[in-house]
Amino acid sequence: MREVLLAGNWKMNKTISESIELAACLKQSISGSSKVIIFPPFTALTSVYDVIKEGKIELGAQNMYFEEYGSFTGEVSPLLLADVGVRYVILGHSERRHIFGEDDILINKKVKAALKNDLRPILCVGETLVERQEGLTENVIERQLIGGLDSIMNAAALKVIVAYEPVWAIGTGINAKPEEANSVHKFIRNLLNKNYGENLGEEVTILYGGSINSGNIEELGRMEEIDGGLVGGASLDCRSFIEIYKKLERAKSTVAWGE
Numbered sequence: 038m039r040e041v042l043l044a045g046n047w048k049m050n051k052t053i054s055e056s057i058e059l060a061a062c063l064k065q066s067i068s069g070s071s072k073v074i075i076f077p078p079f080t081a082l083t084s085v086y087d088v089i090k091e092g093k094i095e096l097g098a099q100n101m102y103f104e105e106y107g108s109f110t111g112e113v114s115p116l117l118l119a120d121v122g123v124r125y126v127i128l129g130h131s132e133r134r135h136i137f138g139e140d141d142i143l144i145n146k147k148v149k150a151a152l153k154n155d156l157r158p159i160l161c162v163g164e165t166l167v168e169r170q171e172g173l174t175e176n177v178i179e180r181q182l183i184g185g186l187d188s189i190m191n192a193a194a195l196k197v198i199v200a201y202e203p204v205w206a207i208g209t210g211i212n213a214k215p216e217e218a219n220s221v222h223k224f225i226r227n228l229l230n231k232n233y234g235e236n237l238g239e240e241v242t243i244l245y246g247g248s249i250n251s252g253n254i255e256e257l258g259r260m261e262e263i264d265g266g267l268v269g270g271a272s273l274d275c276r277s278f279i280e281i282y283k284k285l286e287r288a289k290s291t292v293a294w295g296e
């Protein structure tokens with residue numbers, strides 16, 4: 038289940054025509070063995086799906102509500118996302134937690150709804166700068182991870198992808214040091230092992246996110262516990278995302294075969 042993966046979170050950017058252009062450029066150039074998922078805004082999902090459906094890039098959504106249908110004005114459900122070709126969904130992103138007040142209980146409902154509807158959730162966890170300075174990183178990660186995965190059985194938990202995204206690193210140009218991120222990833226694997234047994238933590242794909250660019254991805258990708266990246270700003274430009282992809286592939290081939 039554990040795989041090398043690069044995810045591009047376009048956030049609230051790109052019109053439909055800009056999205057089509059970026060997706061077409063990525064489709065042309067991405068040919069390696071690592072998985073790539075792009076997360077355009079809702080308005081561009083259908084158009085981007087039409088561009089990438091025959092290729093190797095997969096489609097994800099940046100958020101969703103946990104109900105399948107009903108009177109929830111302005112929300113988008115897992116059923117509606119699956120209907121337009123979405124297979125993955127980012128849940129618990131720090132912008133959802135901190136700007137829109139989403140808590141672990143709501144995020145857990147969303148994770149369960151995604152799994153029920155065959156969407157793979159990317160569950161984001163990460164501490165703020167103040168929490169880090171107060172030495173609370175592991176407490177925060179544990180609360181968010183255990184809360185987000187509450188009452189999810191082993192088989193379903195294996196489908197969850199975790200993204201460690203320290204809030205202080207998102208959009209700031211300051212990425213976590215590779216060794217620091219690696220040790221938080223190890224902590225997450227140990228927590229999963231403890232809670233689920235059967236070494237489940239070794240099987241779950243864990244991404245790092247926060248100011249990834251073509252200059253730091255290789256160093257991050259060489260870390261054993263980091264399976265790939267969730268990229269924001271640098272995923273909006275075709276050339277820079279492709280460069281990140283190629284460097285991640287190179288770094289991972291070094292890890293795997295000890296070149």
Ligand code: PGA
Pocket residue numbers: 046202206207208209210246247248249267268269270271
């Ligand atoms: P960034 O965003 O790469 O722009 O820091 C990452 C994210 O929010 O997922």
